[in-house]
Amino acid sequence: MLKPYYHLNYNEDTGVKDLVEYFIIEQANSKPIYLTICEKTGTKYYYQNRRFRKFHREDGPAIEWGVGAWTNDADLHSKAWYLNGEKLSEEEFNKRMNR
Numbered sequence: 001m002l003k004p005y006y007h008l009n010y011n012e013d014t015g016v017k018d019l020v021e022y023f024i025i026e027q028a029n030s031k032p033i034y035l036t037i038c039e040k041t042g043t044k045y046y047y048q049n050r051r052f053r054k055f056h057r058e059d060g061p062a063i064e065w066g067v068g069a070w071t072n073d074a075d076l077h078s079k080a081w082y083l084n085g086e087k088l089s090e091e092e093f094n095k096r097m098n099r
Helices: 090-096
Strands: 005-011 016-025 033-037 044-047 079-083 086-088
Touching: 079 090, 086 090
Parallel strands: none
Antiparallel strands: 005 016, 016 033, 033 044, 079 086
């Protein structure tokens, strides 16, 4: 089971401060990634660091939309792949990760 950590996050774009519960996930041969889970929707977001700005995950999608999540982007019905904050298609992601 993952141990929860808490961080007071300041969103520079909106000026809002909020307490973020996150989990640290160690990756083989790489830096750790930071996971947050939206309580309302169950959506999982994987970030490059604790600033929670750039989506990043090397072993799968960086966003896994939960059951209650809504998006108007037809490509994001269930998952979205990012490396270093750059959005990729699943095919582009697999090519970069040599899968």
